[in-house]
Amino acid sequence: MSEPSFPVTGDDAADRLLxxxxxxxxxxxxxxxxxxxxxxxxxxxxxxxxxxxxxLDAAAIAGTDPEEMVRIFKGPPALHRFPKAFAERTQAVCAALVEQYDGRAEALWTEAADGPDLLRRLRALPGFGSDKAQIFVALLAKRLGVTPAGWEEAAGAFGDGRRLSVADVDSKEAFDRVRAWKKEQKAKAKAAAGTKA
Known part of the structure; x- marks a missing residue:
């Protein structure tokens, strides 16, 4: 596989960290x-x-005083639109990693038996619903070359390109394409909701 590429943040150092x-x-x-x-x-x-x-250290994040973590998330600038909720969720994910995977996020995929097992492990994390877990399976495969047996099925529509996501960002052009597709989907959903009202 060629050198992994994930130009999503607009900042080379932040992209490299990912x-x-x-x-x-x-x-x-x-x-x-x-x-x-x-x-x-x-x-x-x-x-x-x-x-x-x-x-980043899962044990350090999990062990930080929750009020301090909220302050860290609030910034400025805030790390999320809902800093308190996502500070709590981040600590919960890190606590789960410490408890189940010795604090090693990569153990989620390096120790997974196959794609369905990877999906199950992700779904068990706080804040990872069905779509988010499937997108992350697709992201690991498409951007990092992590392709356990059955990953395509586990990633569902995000694996085969029927639904675009951050997993498909490998260039500025791809980023723009994913953003436009998401915008189009939101507009369709809004129009559908309007016809039902």
Whole structure:
């Protein structure tokens, strides 16, 4: 496989962290909700800076006083539109990683038996619903070359391109394409909701 590419944040250092630090990538996916995807995936870099500048550490995040973590998330600038809720969710994910995987985010996929097992492990994390877990399976495969047997089926429509997601971002053009597709889907959903009213 060629060198992994995930130009999603608009900042080379923040993009590099996502490829180098499995916990940063997982937290970025967690935060990718109700905010622009580039902001969600930039926030792990800012979180690392605010926690001393070293690599992100699941045990350190889980063990931080919850009020302090909320302050870290509030910034300014805030790491998420809902800093309190996502500070709590980030700590919950990190606590689960410490409890079940010795704090190693990558153990979610390096120790998974196959794609369905990887999906199950992700779905068990706080804040990872069906779509988010499937997108992350697709992201691991498409951006990092993590392709356990059955990953395509586990990723569902996000694996075969029927639904575009952050997993499909490998260039600025792809980023723009994914953003346009998401906007179109929102408009269709809004129109459908309007006809039902």
């Amino acid at each position: 490829l180098d630090d499995p916990l940063a990538l997982l937290i970025g996916m967690l935060l990718d909700q109700q905010i622009p995807m580039e902001k969600a995936f930039r926030s792990p870099y800012d979180l690392a800076e605010r926690m001393g500048g070293g690599p």
